[in-house]
Amino acid sequence: TLRASFGPKREVKQRFTNQLQPQASTFKVAVLGAAGGIGQPLALLIKMSPLVSALHLYDIANVKGVAADLSHCNTPSQVLDFTGPSELANCLKGVDVVVIPAGVPRKPGMSRDDLFNINANIVKTLVEAVADNCPDAFIHIISNPVNSTVPIAAEVLKQKGAYDPKKLFGVTTLDVVRANTFVSQKKNLKLIDVDVPVVGGHAGITILPLLSKTRPSTTFTDEEVEELTVKIQNAGTEVVEAKAGAGSATLSMAYAAARFVESSLRALDGDGDVYECTFIQSELTELPFFASRVKLGKNGVEAVISADLQGLTQYEEKAVEALKEELMASIKKGVDFVHKQP
Numbered sequence: 318t319l320r321a322s323f324g325p326k327r328e329v330k331q332r333f334t335n336q337l338q339p340q341a342s343t344f345k346v347a348v349l350g351a352a353g354g355i356g357q358p359l360a361l362l363i364k365m366s367p368l369v370s371a372l373h374l375y376d377i378a379n380v381k382g383v384a385a386d387l388s389h390c391n392t393p394s395q396v397l398d399f400t401g402p403s404e405l406a407n408c409l410k411g412v413d414v415v416v417i418p419a420g421v422p423r424k425p426g427m428s429r430d431d432l433f434n435i436n437a438n439i440v441k442t443l444v445e446a447v448a449d450n451c452p453d454a455f456i457h458i459i460s461n462p463v464n465s466t467v468p469i470a471a472e473v474l475k476q477k478g479a480y481d482p483k484k485l486f487g488v489t490t491l492d493v494v495r496a497n498t499f500v501s502q503k504k505n506l507k508l509i510d511v512d513v514p515v516v517g518g519h520a521g522i523t524i525l526p527l528l529s530k531t532r533p534s535t536t537f538t539d540e541e542v543e544e545l546t547v548k549i550q551n552a553g554t555e556v557v558e559a560k561a562g563a564g565s566a567t568l569s570m571a572y573a574a575a576r577f578v579e580s581s582l583r584a585l586d587g588d589g590d591v592y593e594c595t596f597i598q599s600e601l602t603e604l605p606f607f608a609s610r611v612k613l614g615k616n617g618v619e620a621v622i623s624a625d626l627q628g629l630t631q632y633e634e635k636a637v638e639a640l641k642e643e644l645m646a647s648i649k650k651g652v653d654f655v656h657k658q659p
């Protein structure tokens with residue numbers, strides 16, 4: 318099925334005990350920015366995965382305590398800590414999946430693009446190290462603005478001769494998680510069954526839930542479409558405002574990122590039925606990067622599900638057109654950032 322595995326149906330018992338089935342293959346995962354608001358709960362959720370043998374936690378500070386704490390959980394993966402640039406290479410060697418939530422989060426009144434100046438440099442530096450130390454790894458970019466940081470990562474990898482567009486992902490899973498939650502609440506659907514593809518990008522109007530493609534097949538009034546679309550697009554800002562200066566989504570983000578990690582590991586493990594929405598280099602539209610549903614396999618993106626963009630409603634078609642200018646500008650800003658470097 319297309320349903321994501323990171324849900325209630327998964328054997329919960331297996332996650333909380335050391336009575337794990339031996340796995341045929343296990344993987345090494347690195348989290349860069351692991352002491353942060355997202356990094357800590359994300360590391361905890363990854364620690365619970367039976368597919369992980371080693372969990373490498375990197376940050377510029379405060380990561381030793383996080384690792385010591387997590388290492389006491391009786392799940393199989395070994396937790397190692399790495400602090401500061403001098404330990405980054407060792408953190409990355411031999412890693413299969415690198416997750417990057419390093420960087421500053423939004424405060425009330427800020428757009429994701431307002432984070433560009435700080436986070437662009439952080440992502441650039443970290444991805445350079447990924448290129449040097451684990452060029453074959455899947456790279457999950459969480460640091461905002463994702464619409465620009467993914468193109469930055471792509472350009473950095475190209476410069477290093479290490480770019481595989483099938484293995485570079487902008488993490489937009491939280492948009493799908495939110496869409497699934499809000500749609501199931503609104504339409505009284507069983508949450509486990511609901512799957513709403515979200516396409517475009519990861520900021521404001523570039524976040525486009527394709528409600529007409531909701532599974533199970535569901536009908537919405539025009540008012541419901543408008544209300545749900547706006548609610549999904551503004552959900553991040555709702556959290557930023559509720560946290561009133563203390564940051565942005567961390568717990569739901571960690572949940573979503575852990576789902577994307579688990580999906581990636583299942584794909585690496587040979588599961589032939591793994592689908593996720595993600596922001597990738599794409600030929601689906603005329604834009605060089607676009608989020609859509611993809612099939613994941615051992616080598617990364619195995620197929621882009623182009624059918625999602627066919628047979629759209631008029632509302633959705635207009636919204637796809639309307640998001641292109643902003644998304645293209647954000648992509649270009651990321652590409653230009655790398656090429657303007659001395």
Ligand code: NAI
Pocket residue numbers: 349350351352353354355356375376377378418419420421422423432436439442443458459460461462463488489490491492519564565566567570
């Ligand atoms: P935070 O400030 O709590 O944590 C960030 C961590 O990154 C800190 O521990 C910090 O020490 C670390 N860091 C800073 N510079 C670093 C470097 N050069 N190398 C390694 N680590 C470094 O922030 P939070 O809440 O965890 O958010 C992190 C990022 O995730 C932000 O950019 C935020 O906008 C983004 N985000 C993305 C979402 C998405 O859907 N893709 C959703 C929510 C947040």
